[in-house]
Structure formats: structure tokens, C-alpha cells
Amino acid sequence: MGKEKLGLFVILALVGIFIVSSASAEIIISxxxxxxSLGDELSxxxxxxxxxxxYLGINLVCNGAAENIYYNVPETTTINLKRxxxxxxxxxxxxxxxxxxxxxxxxxxxxxxxxxxxxxxxxENSNMSYFxxxxxxxxxxxxxxxxxxxxxxxxxxxxxxxxSTGLVSNGKFxxxxxxxxxxxxxxxxxxxxAYDKEEEILNSGETINKILIKxxxxxxxxxxxxxxxxxxxxxxxxxxxYDYAGDxxxxxxxxxxxxxxxxxxxxxxxxxxxxxxxxxxxxxAPGNGKIIVxxxxxxxxxxxxxxxxxxxxxxxxxxxxxxxxxxxxxYTGIIQIIIGNESVLKEINLQIGENKSFEISAPxxxxxxxxQDDSNxxxxxxxxxxxxxxxxxxxxxxxxxVFAHYPIVWFFIVLVIILFVWIYYQRYKTRKKFHFSPxxxxxxxxxxxxxxxxxxxxxxxxxxxxxxxxxxxRDIRTAEQMTALHGxxxxxxxxxxxxxxxxxxIAKENLKISLEYxxxxxxVSYQSGEFIILIFSPLLTKNVKNExxxxxxxxxxxxxxxxxxxxxxxxxxxxxxxxxxxxxINSLAGNILQFAAINKTISLAKRIADISNxxxxxxxxxxxxxxxxxxxxKFASGNLxxxxxxxxxxxxxxxxxxxxxxxxx
Numbered sequence: 264m265g266k267e268k269l270g271l272f273v274i275l276a277l278v279g280i281f282i283v284s285s286a287s288a289e290i291i292i293s294x295x296x297x298x299x300s301l302g303d304e305l306s307x308x309x310x311x312x313x314x315x316x317x318y319l320g321i322n323l324v325c326n327g328a329a330e331n332i333y334y335n336v337p338e339t340t341t342i343n344l345k346r347x348x349x350x351x352x353x354x355x356x357x358x359x360x361x362x363x364x365x366x367x368x369x370x371x372x373x374x375x376x377x378x379x380x381x382x383x384x385x386x387e388n389s390n391m392s393y394f395x396x397x398x399x400x401x402x403x404x405x406x407x408x409x410x411x412x413x414x415x416x417x418x419x420x421x422x423x424x425x426x427s428t429g430l431v432s433n434g435k436f437x438x439x440x441x442x443x444x445x446x447x448x449x450x451x452x453x454x455x456x457a458y459d460k461e462e463e464i465l466n467s468g469e470t471i472n473k474i475l476i477k478x479x480x481x482x483x484x485x486x487x488x489x490x491x492x493x494x495x496x497x498x499x500x501x502x503x504x505y506d507y508a509g510d511x512x513x514x515x516x517x518x519x520x521x522x523x524x525x526x527x528x529x530x531x532x533x534x535x536x537x538x539x540x541x542x543x544x545x546x547x548a549p550g551n552g553k554i555i556v557x558x559x560x561x562x563x564x565x566x567x568x569x570x571x572x573x574x575x576x577x578x579x580x581x582x583x584x585x586x587x588x589x590x591x592x593x594y595t596g597i598i599q600i601i602i603g604n605e606s607v608l609k610e611i612n613l614q615i616g617e618n619k620s621f622e623i624s625a626p627x628x629x630x631x632x633x634x635q636d637d638s639n640x641x642x643x644x645x646x647x648x649x650x651x652x653x654x655x656x657x658x659x660x661x662x663x664x665v666f667a668h669y670p671i672v673w674f675f676i677v678l679v680i681i682l683f684v685w686i687y688y689q690r691y692k693t694r695k696k697f698h699f700s701p702x703x704x705x706x707x708x709x710x711x712x713x714x715x716x717x718x719x720x721x722x723x724x725x726x727x728x729x730x731x732x733x734x735x736x737r738d739i740r741t742a743e744q745m746t747a748l749h750g751x752x753x754x755x756x757x758x759x760x761x762x763x764x765x766x767x768x769i770a771k772e773n774l775k776i777s778l779e780y781x782x783x784x785x786x787v788s789y790q791s792g793e794f795i796i797l798i799f800s801p802l803l804t805k806n807v808k809n810e811x812x813x814x815x816x817x818x819x820x821x822x823x824x825x826x827x828x829x830x831x832x833x834x835x836x837x838x839x840x841x842x843x844x845x846x847x848i849n850s851l852a853g854n855i856l857q858f859a860a861i862n863k864t865i866s867l868a869k870r871i872a873d874i875s876n877x878x879x880x881x882x883x884x885x886x887x888x889x890x891x892x893x894x895x896x897k898f899a900s901g902n903l904x905x906x907x908x909x910x911x912x913x914x915x916x917x918x919x920x921x922x923x924x925x926x927x928x
Contacts, residue, residue: 600655785799880907
């Protein structure tokens with residue numbers, strides 16, 4: 264080989280060695296997962312084509328910030344790296360990330376992936392309305408961003424000081440949460456936070472839900488504007504109801520006012536926290552009266568004093584002077600009757616409410632008549648009088664003289680009394696009388712009817728109405744259900760009362776009395792097994808809209824039964840009341856209302872009464888027709904739309920609150 268060729272070969276060999284020695288190492292990075300949560304393990308593989316002198320550096324780069332997770336001299340061409348994604352290794356690296364590997368002079372990046380510390384928290388509770396003082400269970404789920412169930416902790420908070428904590432196991436939590444009884448009513452934000460942790464919190468998430476807190480009445484206070492009251496004056500009363508948070512509780516309360524003889528001066532529902540005016544009658548019994556206010560199970564009483572009032576009223580008509588004791592104590596004294604220029608004294612002894620009449624006479628003419636006692640002067644004005652002389656004679660004395668001189672008058676009166684008793688007895692024998700018991704709840708009907716194909720057909724609708732008009736003043740209380748009937752198709756109100764235990768003794772008597780509230784509103788009744796059915800038919804009420812009077816009658820019955828149960832704890836009436844409105848076909852046969860129910864008018868009322876427990880439940884049909892005046896709220900009852908009465912709208916609101924009124928106390 265020539266020297267030129269040998270030199271060229273050496274040069275080419277040196278160039279080849281230089282090229283080989285200066286070539287960079289090839290780096291291959293395995294594909295990471297798409298999403299990681301804090302605490303997960305990151306596992307990647309780094310492959311090198313050859314071993315070079317120098318260090319292999321591996322960085323985790325997130326949002327532009329790099330954290331070194333490996334730096335060493337590789338001993339093999341394949342490095343399997345595992346790192347737990349915790350702050351100990353990656354500090355605060357989260358978000359969009361990639362792996363960056365550098366070796367010799369070469370550098371490679373992996374595909375992007377996400378490191379997240381987010382947790383999705385969801386709550387399964389559908390009802391978020393609770394009373395203060397109530398405890399309930401919060402049920403929910405917590406899932407990490409990588410779609411792996413969280414194992415950790417859950418914290419529920421309502422404000423700053425109401426916190427409850429629990430465990431999250433396999434993504435699920437069930438946390439007991441209690442609401443303080445003194446928490447004010449209103450809408451709050453319930454914060455739920457779920458997280459896991461090692462030395463510090465790794466993944467976390469929260470959800471915020473609205474929760475409605477309701478309050479219950481806790482205390483009743485009764486304010487009055489005067490401790491002593493004179494009969495005939497007004498007394499101002501304000502029943503204040505407070506909840507457990509100390510706020511005014513807006514509601515209706517049942518108030519009863521009695522005098523010292525237990526006579527009821529007022530009884531009914533009024534608005535709480537507002538002024539109520541009572542005009543005290545002049546004959547209210549003197550002594551300590553009592554104001555009783557009730558709301559649910561709360562009861563408050565306050566006494567006030569009714570002063571004695573000695574008072575008479577007098578009037579003159581057709582020369583007859585009437586004196587009546589209109590005060591609240593027996594009246595004993597001497598009154599002076601001045602006729603013209605002469606006066607006559609009469610000693611008067613009258614019990615409360617008693618009156619006496621006197622015949623006034625004087626020579627024909629017009630006279631000024633004045634009546635007075637030791638306390639008052641009663642001026643009656645001028646009257647035309649006739650007679651022989653001025654005199655005042657008690658009419659009772661004159662009547663006694665008549666009886667003494669004319670004994671035939673006695674005979675005539677006795678004869679009239681005997682005739683009256685005989686007529687009453689005859690009417691009593693034929694009168695339809697209501698009896699309540701399973702066997703005789705309905706008596707036999709007495710009417711002229713024609714039986715036809717198992718039903719009853721009234722011959723003439725006009726005759727039917729005439730029968731209604733003719734017996735309307737009689738005791739029409741009984742209904743009779745027919746399988747078929749020709750009559751008026753009308754909308755009727757229905758009350759169903761289910762007796763859940765047999766009644767007897769005083770309970771039976773008071774049950775019968777409670778039904779009078781419906782009878783006075785022209786209801787009729789019949790018994791179906793353990794149910795008492797009350798029907799408000801337009802045929803008898805003379806009103807096509809009977810929904811409100813049906814509900815109010817049910818409330819009266821319910822109040823009476825509750826009062827019985829309060830007084831007779833060993834002889835309670837266990838009942839349920841359902842109220843409905845629907846179509847019936849009805850007509851009158853004698854003094855019995857015959858009817859045939861359409862659709863489920865009666866059966867729905869029975870079903871509601873069966874659900875009820877010592878309360879009134881309304882059907883959707885009757886609630887929608889009365890919702891403007893009778894406020895009710897949804898009652899949980901499975902697949903039935905039922906409502907429970909909250910209050911009757913007060914259409915005569917008091918004009919002002921009672922700030923000044925309370926200052927007077």
C-alpha cells in the first residue's frame with residue numbers, strides 16, 4: 264500500500280472514532296397514566312441505548328416548575344423508577360405535568376399527564392329541612408379525581424361553631440349531624456368537606472348545600488294592659504309565643520278567657536304576638552278571671568281581676584217601666600221615680616240579669632220622667648201618661664190580683680200546658696233521633712219511595728225539594744248509602760272519622776257531642792263499620808261550596824276530641840280524621856239523605872282517616888279548593904297527596920304591633 268493511501272486510511276479511521284465517541288445516548292420514556300391523585304405511585308421506565316459517563320437526571324415538571332425525582336449514574340440501560348406522589352417527593356407539584364429525562368447531552372420529555380388533589384363530594388339526602396334540636400344522618404360519596412374511591416375523613420359544618428366529623432370508607436360516608444335547639448330559624452349553608460391525609464392533607468373536596476332550619480314554640484307569655492278591669496270596659500291581651508332561639512314564633516294560638524265562675528267570655532284562635540281586644544260584658548262574674556293560651560303542647564295562664572259592678576238599666580214603653588239588673592252582683596236598693604213634680608220610691612231586689620216591670624200612671628198629660636238611685640241618674644225624657652193619679656205599681660202584683668179574682672184564668676193556663684205537653688209527646692214519638700252505636704247508628708228511614716232494580720228513584724225532583732223545605736227545620740241528621748240512585752249530582756264535603764278503638768261511657772257521650780259541630784252546619788251522618796261518615800250536601804246546606812265549612816267542622820270536632828283526651832286520660836278516644844271533596848248523587852227521602860258515591864269520594868276519605876293519627880288530614884282535591892283561606896303543608900304519606908292544616912288565614916289583622924302596649928305593662 265502506498266504512503267498516500269495509508270495516510271488517507273488513518274485519517275478516515277480517526278474521523279470515525281471521533282464520530283462514534285461524540286454520538287449522544289438515545290432515551291426512551293414509558294407512557295405514564297392520564298390522571299394521578301396525591302398519594303398514588305408514579306411508575307415509569309427509562310430506557311437508554313448505551314451507558315455513558317455522567318449522571319441521569321429525571322425531573323417532574325408541573326406548570327413550568329420542576330422537581331427532581333432521580334439523579335444518579337445509571338448502571339444498566341433500563342431504569343425502573345417508582346415514586347409516591349406526596350409532598351415529601353414532589354412538594355406542591357400538581358396540575359398538568361410531564362417527566363423530563365436528561366442523560367449526557369440528550370434530553371427527552373414524556374407525554375403530559377395530570378396530578379390532582381381534587382375530590383368530588385356529593386350528598387344523597389333529598390330532604391334538607393329540619394327542626395332545631397333535631398339529629399339526622401348525612402349520607403354521601405367522595406371520589407378522587409382519578410376515579411378511585413376515597414378512604415379518609417368527612418367534616419360537616421354549619422357556621423363556625425357547629426361541626427361534626429366522621430370517616431369515609433371506600434368512597435362512602437354516613438355522618439350523624441345534630442342541630443342546636445337554640446339555632447335561629449332560617450336558611451343556612453351546610454358545608455361538607457372530605458379528605459385523606461398522611462402527615463398532612465393530600466386530596467380534598469367539598470360541597471355546599473342549602474338547609475332550612477325550622478323552630479318550635481318553646482314558651483308563651485301573656486301580656487295585658489290592666490290587671491283590674493271594670494265590666495263594660497275593654498281589655499287588651501297579647502299572647503306572645505317564643506321559639507327556642509328566643510324569637511317570636513308566628514302562629515295561631517287557642518285562647519280561652521273565663522270569669523271567676525268558669526263562664527267562658529271568649530274562646531277561639533287568634534294570631535300570636537298581636538293585640539287582641541275583648542269587650543267585657545257588664546254581667547261578667549266578679550273576682551279573678553283567667554286567660555288561658557295554648558299552642559300545641561304549651562299552655563300558659565294569667566289571672567286578672569274583674570271588679571264588682573252594681574248597675575241597672577231602665578226603659579219606658581207604653582207606660583211600662585222596665586228595670587233590669589245589668590251588673591254582675593245582686594242589686595239591692597231604693598230607686599226614686601220622679602214623675603213631673605212628684606216622686607215615688609221603690610225598693611228593688613234583683614238578681615243578676617233579673618228584671619221587673621212597673622205600670623206608670625198619672626192624670627192625662629205629658630210628664631218628664633226621671634229614674635235615679637244613689638249612684639246614677641237616668642233621664643228618660645217626656646212621656647204621655649194617662650190615669651187617675653200618679654202611681655207606680657209592679658206589674659206582677661196586678662197579675663196576682665187577676666189570678667186571685669179570676670180563677671178561670673188558672674184553669675185556662677193549665678189546659679194550655681196540658682195541650683202543649685201532649686203535642687210535644689206526640690212529636691217526640693215520631694221524631695227521628697240520632698243514636699250512636701255500631702248497631703243503631705242509623706235508624707229506619709220513613710219515606711214514600713219506589714224500589715226499582717235494587718235502587719231508589721224519587722218520583723219528582725220538584726217534590727224532593729218541597730220535602731227538603733218542609734222538613735228542613737226537623738232533625739235531619741241521617742244519611743243512607745244506596746247502590747243506585749236517581750237524584751242530584753252535586754259536589755259534597757266529606758269527613759271520615761275512624762274509631763281505632765271502641766268507645767264507651769263518657770268517651771261515647773263526648774264523641775256524640777263533638778258531632779254536633781257538624782250537625783249545626785247541616786251535615787248528615789252514617790256509620791260504616793268503624794268509620795263515622797259526615798256529608799255536607801248542597802241539598803241541605805243550601806250552598807254549592809261546602810269545602811271550607813267541612814274543614815272548619817272537622818277542626819271543631821278534632822279540638823273537642825283533643826280536649827276530651829286531655830281531661831279524661833284514662834278514657835281516651837283514639838281516632839283519625841280524613842277530609843275530602845267529591846261528587847255524590849243524592850236526594851231526600853223523608854228526613855233521610857240518600858246518596859250514592861261517585862268515583863272514590865267516600866273511600867278516599869276513609870283511607871285518609873285510616874292514615875291519620877289524632878289529626879286532620881286533607882285530600883289534594885279539597886286542599887286545592889280552600890288553599891286561599893286554609894293554609895296547609897304537605898304530609899308524608901307514601902303515594903297519596905295529603906295535607907295537614909297549619910292555620911286559617913286571619914282576615915282581620917291587628918293594625919299595629921304591641922310595642923307601646925307592652926310599655927304600659
